[in-house]
Amino acid sequence: MLAAVAALAALAPLAPRPPTPRPRAALAMQAGPLDGLRAAFDAALRDAQAAASEAAGQSANPWEASPAADDGADVLPLPDSFEEAVRLAAGATGAALADGAARLIVEFDASAGDETYNLLSRTLKLLEPYLARLEEQVLPPRAGGEGSRVQLLFPDEGTAAYVKQKWQLPHGTLCGSMPRAKFAAGVDAVMVIAPGATEVAGLQRLLSQVEEEAFDTPVLLFNPKLVDMQSTGYGLVGRELRAMVESSFDNCFCLKAYPEGALFRVFPGAFSVWREDSSAEGGYTLAYKGTKRPSGDEIDELLNPETDDGGQMMSGFSNFIKGFQAM
DSSP, X not given: OHHHHHTTTTOOOSOOOOOOOOOOOTTTTOTTTTTTHHHHHHHHHHHHHHHHHHHHTOOSSGGGGSSSOOOSOOOOOOXXXXXXXXXXXXXXXXXXXXXXXXXXXXXEEOOTTOOSSOHHHHHHHHHHHHHHHHHHHTSOOOGGGOOOOEEEEESSHHHXXXXXXXSOOOTTOEEEEGGGOOOOTTOSEEEEESOOGGGHHHHHHHHHHHHHHHTTSOEEEESOOOOOTTSXXXXXXXXXXXXHHHHHOEEEEEXXXXXXXXXXXXXXXXXXXXXXXXXXGGGEEEXXXXXXXXXXXXHHHHHSOTTOOOXXXXXXXXXXXXXXXXX
């Protein structure tokens, strides 16, 4: 499985708010590359849904026979490969940017509770192929054929140096760390990687700089963990930052695995909770869909109903999670 998943490398826990139109970034939002993105992404969503449904042995609308509440929102089936997950994450980002959003969250955690590797390590597995997709499909090229400039900010200097030296980064990518974070004026996007409780002050400072100097520059948070109850003294400031983020950031992509299932969202679709079910086609069933992100307690109740028989899932998504953990 390790070799199979590795070969497929081509491809927030925050409550969402309805997208609020914002002025578009001078380059990232310019006409041409993004004008047709929404239509193309909608078509890609339909194709991905059909392909994933066929692979899982499901109907085109697997939730029709599901006990999930139906509020008219649309959802996609769970991806069954790393390649598809990365493609969907980049496509969701592009669709949200094209829709006018400029503050986004990308949440990708396939650990299913396995803490063998920390959140930053797990995030880096997504980030490298995601950046390549974003550069290729979403961010427009600069005049003279130069690539887009993206500012990456990591929790520490060591990670920033490693990425800069070892990765095949898109042309013009800037790498830095949150302790020394300073907004690089003129970039097409700022990406803050796995910010935690210790990065609260730096993230607040960075967001203030962006608002003052170029408020329409997209800012993306990857796997933010803004409240760490194990870090004494950071709980309160983390909650304050989370409240600010909840009011101004959109969760454009979410794939969070649990031992019993997963929480999933691809912008502009709804949030969905999928529960392992050995009796269902494909090995999982839709337990919830809606525009509101369910709370942690609600997810736990959805994934652990009293009637659950604890059946083992052997679906493509389950194999994808196991393969991702082994990478």
